[in-house]
Amino acid sequence: MTPTPMTSLQRVLVTLGHQEPDRVPLFLLLTMHGAKELGLSIKDYFARAEHVVEGQLRMARKYRNDCLYPFFYAALEVEAWGGEVIFRDDGPPNAGEPLIRQPAQIRTLQPPTIADTPCLRRSLDTISRLRERSQGETPIIGVVMAPFSLPVMQLGFEAYLILMYEQPELFALLMQLNEAFCVAWANAQLAAGATAICYFNPLASTSMVPREQFLRLDHPMTTRILARINGPVAFHFASGRCLPLVGDVARTGAVALGVSVDEDLAALKRAAAAKLSLIGNLNGIAMCQWSPAQAEAAVKAALAAAGPGGGFILADNHGEIPFQVPEETLLAIAEGVQRWGTYPLQWDRP
Numbered sequence: 001m002t003p004t005p006m007t008s009l010q011r012v013l014v015t016l017g018h019q020e021p022d023r024v025p026l027f028l029l030l031t032m033h034g035a036k037e038l039g040l041s042i043k044d045y046f047a048r049a050e051h052v053v054e055g056q057l058r059m060a061r062k063y064r065n066d067c068l069y070p071f072f073y074a075a076l077e078v079e080a081w082g083g084e085v086i087f088r089d090d091g092p093p094n095a096g097e098p099l100i101r102q103p104a105q106i107r108t109l110q111p112p113t114i115a116d117t118p119c120l121r122r123s124l125d126t127i128s129r130l131r132e133r134s135q136g137e138t139p140i141i142g143v144v145m146a147p148f149s150l151p152v153m154q155l156g157f158e159a160y161l162i163l164m165y166e167q168p169e170l171f172a173l174l175m176q177l178n179e180a181f182c183v184a185w186a187n188a189q190l191a192a193g194a195t196a197i198c199y200f201n202p203l204a205s206t207s208m209v210p211r212e213q214f215l216r217l218d219h220p221m222t223t224r225i226l227a228r229i230n231g232p233v234a235f236h237f238a239s240g241r242c243l244p245l246v247g248d249v250a251r252t253g254a255v256a257l258g259v260s261v262d263e264d265l266a267a268l269k270r271a272a273a274a275k276l277s278l279i280g281n282l283n284g285i286a287m288c289q290w291s292p293a294q295a296e297a298a299v300k301a302a303l304a305a306a307g308p309g310g311g312f313i314l315a316d317n318h319g320e321i322p323f324q325v326p327e328e329t330l331l332a333i334a335e336g337v338q339r340w341g342t343y344p345l346q347w348d349r350p
Contacts, residue, residue: 007137008065008066008067008139009138011066012025012066015311016232016277016311018274018310019309021310022342022343023337023338023341023342023343024312024313024337024341025067026063026064026313026315026334026341027141027314028063028321028333029320030056030321031069031072032045032323033059033330034056034058034059035051036327037054037055037058041087042089043093048122049123049126049129052070053129053130056068063331063334064337064338065138065334066139067138068139068140070126070141070142070194071143071198071320072119072123072126073085074145074153075094077185079119081109081111081181082112083095083099083153084099090323092323098153098155098156098159100151100155103163104170106170107173109174111181111184114184123189124188124192127189127192128193130193132193140194141195141197141198142190142196142198143198143200144199146182146200146204146222147179147181148203148218148221149200150178151163151174183228186199186225186229186230187229190229190230195231197231198233199225200236200319201235201238202239204218204222205237205241205260206244207262214248219248226252226254227253234255234258235252236257237258237259237260238318239261241262242263242268246275247271247275249276250272250275254276255277257277258279259278259279259280259281259317260280261281261282265302265305266305266306268281269311277310277311277313278306278311278312279313279315280315281315281316281317282299282315282316282317283298283316284316284317284318284325288322288324290332292328293332295332295333296339299314300336302314303345304345307345314333
């Protein structure tokens with residue numbers, strides 16, 4: 001008798017429990033591709049919640065995706081704080097000029113009120129509609145920017161580093177403001193129907209700062225934040241290296257970790273064993289040029305490195321698949337998971 005296939009949510013929950021479900025879950029973290037599905041510009045697509053809802057549902061069906069990803073764009077949070085967003089035709093919307101032009105402005109800065117902020121309300125409406133349409137069968141992944149990383153967009157990279165090293169009082173105040181917003185924004189998404197929160201924190205990676213800096217300036221705050229978020233959290237370094245930080249991340253209370261293609265996936269799996277599930281680590285940039293055969297080979301290699309024993313979700317390594325990745329490649333990735341990701345993984349490793 002053929003067993004009943006798991007729902008995406010069941011598959012993911014078993015995986016997060018470090019057991020093997022029916023197959024490895026696939027998180028194609030697609031944002032802008034929904035505009036292609038609906039024949040809209042990226043700006044018009046993100047202008048209405050119903051567009052993003054329909055785009056996400058269509059992509060989930062087409063690619064047999066195991067999550068719904070109502071993430072609009074990273075600059076949404078800057079927009080909420082009063083900053084500028086610049087749209088383009090072939091890539092993610094970006095933050096414009098820094099909203100904090102002088103460090104002294106931090107003293108008068110106030111976190112956005114979620115209920116009074118149109119872009120945040122639009123995102124919550126998207127989550128709520130997806131919850132209703134998905135009927136609890138597919139995880140809905142909300143997103144927040146970590147307080148330690150958000151200032152790159154609030155001040156600009158150089159100004160933020162100067163603030164961090166030369167004006168510790170204002171740095172601490174900005175962290176307090178961002179922390180308050182981060183917790184409120186994460187919990188608002190969970191209340192709207194998100195299943196879990198992805199906590200993007202690229203600046204904390206060892207690609208950006210030494211581990212000692214992460215432990216001193218970020219780790220206590222992140223641990224405090226995750227304890228106040230009313231649902232499971234995946235810590236994501238957005239392509240940054242993190243192997244030396246795996247144990248530190250596990251101590252924050254995160255349940256999963258987004259990992260970089262620049263590190264050995266098998267080594268990451270050993271380091272995370274029974275502590276964190278891994279999400280990754282397909283190369284989103286290289287993906288733009290992959291043939292179907294190359295996509296299948298990359299899928300198989302990742303599954304071989306991290307799939308055995310559960311605790312692994314196949315995804316890209318950055319948390320957002322580039323707009324230039326063609327449908328043919330995405331379909332090849334999806335087919336590769338169906339072909340090679342069924343448990344038990346009995347095929348020879350590459």
